Amino acid sequence: MNMKTLLLPLVVALAFIGLSSIFVVDERERALVLQFGQIKAVKEDPGVGFKIPFIQEVVKYDDRILSIDTPVIEVTPSDDRRLVVDAFARYRIADVVQFRQAVGVGGLAVAEDRLASILNSQIREVLGADQVTSNTILSSERAALMLRIRENARVSAQNLGIDVVDVRLKQTNLPDQNLDATFARMRAERQREATDEIARGEEAALRIRAQADRSVVELTSDASREAEIIRGEADAARSNIYAEAYGQDEEFFEFYRSLTAYSNAITGSNSSLVITPNSAFFNYLADPYGGIAPPDRAARGAGSAASADSAAGDAVNVPAVDGASN
Template sequence: MQKLNIILIVIAVIFVGIWSSVFVVDEREKALVLQFGQIKAVKEDPGLAFKIPFIQDVVKYDDRILSLDTETIEVTPSDDRRLVVDAFARYRIADVVQFRQAVGVGGIRAAEDRLSSVLNAQIREVLGADQVTSDTILSEDRRQLMTRIRDQARNSARGLGLDVVDVRLKQTNLPAQNLEATFARMRAEREREAADEIARGNEAAQRVRALADRTVTETLSEADRDANIIRGEADARRNQVFAEAYGADQEFFAFYRSLQAYEKALTGDNSTMVMTPDSEFFDYFKSERLAGPARAPRAQTAPASN
């Protein structure tokens, strides 16, 4: 029975030893086999791998492309307009041995802290160059600036065993204390442009109104001139007709003009007239006027017609 227990213990120890000596490397990882802190083997191919149990340890690192968001920093381009820049980078562990030697047990966290410092330094250096202005940073030329930042950061990150794949500027804004002044300047420019447009519109409206007023004045003057000409011609024709009628029958013409005078004098409420009894105005109302000759009002004496 004692021998059986010993055999079982030995089998268990062997099983545990075998189990402890086997590890799996995923296709998304790289592994280092460490013995007392020293690198003994590098496992980059996926599959099963072995180590000495209880003596060697395995440290795994992500082999995929990782993302790092940098801290927001202020840069001052050549035109002295400060900008707040927020960037991010894509990187991967290119040399896992060099990476372990550079960061030690700190791992990814320590590497990202050091890489963030490298990126911030390169962003300040590139964006603060002599020929780089804020307009350049805010224009399409920023693509070339990001490429320069990536290349310089890649050279600096090689000592960490990292490969910087890409660097992008997420946001490029003015500092908070400068935003209000910038917005006020933009509002003033827009208001000035609006005032100029309103002034040009009023000037055009004044020209249109002046042209319309002149056209109306000219049209009315021409209409008055034509009306006066027509009125003069009509008066001349009327006087001609009156003259012809008076020459044809003077008595009838005097009678007709008297009737017109009666019609105008006795219209509406104007039915009371004050005059002498022998006034010539009512000659045609007298019975003897119908029997014999008499003078017509404002006309020479002519025989009365029956």
């Protein structure tokens, strides 16, 4: 019983020591075996590794491609137009031994601080170089500038055991104060263009309106001329019809003219005529034959017709006179 009691702690201690001497490295990591801060072994392949318990320790580093965002900085290209640049980089630990020697126990935090300084320095140097303007940075040549920044940063980061895989400029903007001034200039430019467009539109509208007014005048003149021509032709046709009708039956024409004169003269409720009773105007009204001429009527002939015409001419509306008969 005493033997079992003594063996159990021994077995536990041996198991603990055995487990403490084993470590596992997966495919995403690389490991360093350190003894009193000194590098004793490098484990780069995934699998099981061994170390001396309590004397040696294992430090693991990520073997994947890592990302770092640089602080936002202001750069001044050769055209003195300041820009605010926000960038990021992709990197990996290429040499774990050199990385450990460079950053010590600080690990990735110290390495990223130093790498951010390197990136900012290279961004300022490349974007602030001669012949690099703000238009160059904002154009398609931006890719070549990022490639130059990456190559320069890669050379500088070799001392850290880091390989800079890629550098990208996320944003390249104007500072707030410059941005407001730029927007103001853009608004002024757009307002000027709008004013020019409005002026051109008003000019075109005036030109079209003047052309339309001239067309209206021309069409109205042509229509008036054609109307006068048609009216003249109609008056001539009417005169011809009257002449032909008078020539066919002079007696009927005289009678019709007298009736028309009566209709035009005796109209309305306040019309008055000042005329003698024996006037030729009332020949047909005073004629006992009702306008049917006896045989001697033909002797009157043209004289009666002239009297009817004269009576028709006398059939005018005149103001009422005291003592006149209706």
